[in-house]
Amino acid sequence: MRPPAPPAQLARGQQLFEGNCSFCHGSDARGGESGPNLVHAQLVLDDQNGERITPIVQNGIPAGGMPKFPLSEADIAAIAAWLHHQPMSK
Numbered sequence: 001m002r003p004p005a006p007p008a009q010l011a012r013g014q015q016l017f018e019g020n021c022s023f024c025h026g027s028d029a030r031g032g033e034s035g036p037n038l039v040h041a042q043l044v045l046d047d048q049n050g051e052r053i054t055p056i057v058q059n060g061i062p063a064g065g066m067p068k069f070p071l072s073e074a075d076i077a078a079i080a081a082w083l084h085h086q087p088m089s090k
Helices: 007-020 042-046 054-059 073-085
Strands: none
Touching: 007 073, 042 073, 054 073
């Protein structure tokens, strides 16, 4: 089980997610028109501090239609913390 992230990191992660990810993955990360549900994605579930998410965000998935984003590891760790904070059911 992950320790809870600091509130400031969660707020930053939410802000970054909304500005960079929500247009595909939905405002609550549960999937959008073109992006999958990230709350239930195995990659996100296996991630601890952004280490699994960082290469995907920074390199994109061109064949899957995901662009790369020039976000720092700290920014992606904040997004990961926010994703991990989302309840599994809603």
